[in-house]
Amino acid sequence: MDHAHNNGFNRQNRQNGHDEQLVNFEVLAKKVDYPRLLELGRELLIAIGEDPDREGLLETPRRWADSWREFIEYDPGKTETCFDSMAVDQMVCVSGLRVSSLCEHHMLPFWCDVAIGYIADNKILGLSKFARIAHQFAHRLQLQERLGQQIADEITRITGTENVAVVLKGEHLCMTSRGIRTPGKMTSSVMRGVFRSESETRMEFLRLIE
Structure with a gap:
């Protein structure tokens, strides 16, 4: 239930039911493409009208890529x-x-x-x-x-x-x-x-x- x-x-019908196949964590982590994330971070700034070369944003693509890598490649240790x-x-x-x-x-x-x-x-x-x-x-x-x-x-x-x-x-x-x-x-x-x-x-x- x-x-x-x-x-x-209140009861609600389940979405993506209980029997769905779980994401394989190890496979998920291996799919992180860090160089591509760096490129996307810069492209995102340009797409929203920012200048990625201005002071304050020079390190933003790297920080953004780092945060994604840390999020996806999180290791819970032994569970x-x-x-x-x-x-x-x-x-x-x-x-x-x-x-x-x-x-x-x-x-x-x-x-x-x-x-x-x-x-x-x-x-x-x-x-x-x-x-x-x-x-x-x-x-x-x-x-x-x-x-x-x-x-x-x-x-x-x-x-x-x-x-x-x-x-x-x-x-x-x-x-x-x-x-x-x-x-x-x-x-x-x-x-x-x-x-x-x-x-x-x-x-x-x-x-x-x-």
């Missing part, structure tokens, strides 16, 4: 560390994770506060790995709804549990700096397993991450 809403948890545990049927929650990404529709930044929960089944994911997983999928052209789905998929893949919940509260520059130019936050959620089928479990998770 995946949700997207501005106020409350698959799990520990054997006696914990069975215990809810594990991590909240307050802050990630930044780029909207694939406008290539403008958005920021999300991420909360993740799962029901432990003899395996506990290392605490730092939650942030690494969230950042791994944020460092690409992205949609907030799909980001939540991919985080949930990865938690399931690593821990083996289908009982996973992810909530994201995002602020999108494409809404605040263009179009209606109105500040606001979008909340989306992914609820699977008992988080979907059992309202008490779902409500407990939502209370814990408040």
